[in-house]
Amino acid sequence: MRVKVKIRCKQCGERFVLRGKKERGRIETGFKQCLCDNRDMFDIEEESF
Template identity: 50%
Template sequence: MTGETRYRVIVRCPKCGERYILRGRNNEKGELETGFKQCICGNESNLHIDATPE
C-alpha cells in the first residue's frame, strides 16, 4: 500500500440529472483528480461534487 488516500467521488449534474460515481486521488497541487471532464449533456462547470475517503 502506497499510503495515498483514494476517494469515492460522486459527480451530479443539475442540468440533466446524470450521476457519475468515480474514484480519485489528490494530485501534487492538493486537488482531487478523477479524469472527469464533462457531463454527457456538455455541462463542464456547474457540477455538484461529493468526495468521501475509501
C-alpha cells in the first residue's frame, strides 16, 4: 500500500513530505536523517492515498 508521510524534525523544525510503502505495519520511505544530522527526534504522520 502506498502512503504519504509527513515528517517534522523536532530539533530544527525542518519539514519533509515523502511517499512510501507500508508493508507488515512498517513504512519504508528511504528517509535516514534530517539536514541538521538528527536521526531520532521526529513527528511522523501518515495518510493513505
